[in-house]
Amino acid sequence: MNGSAANASPEALVQAYLEGALSDDDMDTLRDWLSAESGNMVEFVRQLDVHASLLERFVDLGAQPEDHPGQLRIYGGSARKVAFRRLTFLAVAASLLIGVGVAMWFMTRPGPVQLGSVAEGEVMIQRGTDRISAGKDDPVYVDDELEATAGAVVRLSDGSTLKMDKGVNIVLKHPGDDGRSDLLLRHGRVFLRVAKGQGHFRVAGSAKVSVLGTVFGVEEDGARTNVNVLEGRVELASGSGEGKIILIRGQSGVSASDTAPKRTGVDPNQALIWARERITFEDRPLGDVLEWIEANSSYRFDISGRHRASNRVSVTVADEPMREIIEAVMLSCGLDYRYEKHDIRVR
């Protein structure tokens, strides 16, 4: 049984109701049960109270996930840098042994480490004392301070992308002792799409944001850091490191330097409209459109391959709320659907 609680006990019906997963027939059965005895309504309300208390208890305080032993803790570009360090160490040691340490150091010293390149738009880069305008395919290095006067995208070496909104100021920091690449977001909004199976990043603003493999946005206004997650997990900690929460798909949080992070309840799909490109689909399979929606929102579809392939859609989307886009797409295909949090079941 999936969704419908047909022929189920009152207990299953109550639970299905709280999940928003009752069919019309099930709803009638639940109504009959609630009407049958006055005690049933009392039981329903008490169920609702515990349900609400549990949601408030865990959602408000932030989900406390169990350990994630499988989480990769390698950060963007770190493997290359670690290898570089080892080479440098070996080279210096060898040079001491053969008495030409200074010469060897000059031969083996690391040059600037490239972290990626500009993929779209133009950024102003403060590199040491130089101020450089960088366009498509120009490299970006560790310690570069990037400013986007208009929107721009930087593709990092591991395939991850960093989209910067107009007015962003961000520094690509040297990896710390743990080999993590840090992005110091001083101001503005960025949208990170971390390459699957690749490194992770730590974004520092007023709060610390550790990425555990995900698609998410961060907004820094100098005092607070807002995080919106479309996919995966993000750890949000206050700047002082006191208190942290894990945000998962469809969740948003806020933290500051001295304030414990908390969830905001903001719809990340709404908050990240700025990062979305205008796109037109003309007579395309529904599957293509749903794939785009899934890549640009927290919503995931449970829909048959037949529906994906047999329906065709023509639609232009820009900055409409994602729910409106989904409604328009589903209506155009004549499909019935329902939300289960951020999962959408299509019949």
Added chain:
Amino acid sequence: MANPHHEFLKRYTVALPALRRFVMAHVPDYHEAEDTLQRTVTVLWDKYGECPAGDAFTAWAFGVARREVLHARRGAARSKLLLSGDLAERFEKVLLEETPSFDERRRFLDDCMAKLPEKSRRALDLKYRQDKSTEVLAESLASTVNAVRILLCRARQAVGECMERALRRMQAGENSA
């Protein structure tokens, strides 16, 4: 003359637990329910001048919340909501009767969860702490969706009864002290 801000806050604070549960009963998604509650509060404040005097604030607030719920769930069939007819009235009445003890009972939530059998505790943990769907729970617990729904319902019932007992014990202790 009473300060309308203070008066509103006082009446709203009293009504809030019931109002919150009213919204959550009709809007399954927690964040959407919170948004709906926020919109309800905004409308309540904007239209506070229209609120009848006396004890009618909560009933009036339910009316406002009902409209906001319908707006939030405009995509859902109304037949799937408990928002009209005798049943809705009874639901609201019971909600108001039960509300006073909600907040007092809640302090015992963690203790009562800890007393649950392992399987029930794990089911609640997966559902609420880890935000898993019932289908995922069924897979994790090697069970069916229907059985998991019953398990969740019984676990909540056990937690509710435990909190009720704990509250009664505490009140009995206070009275005898």
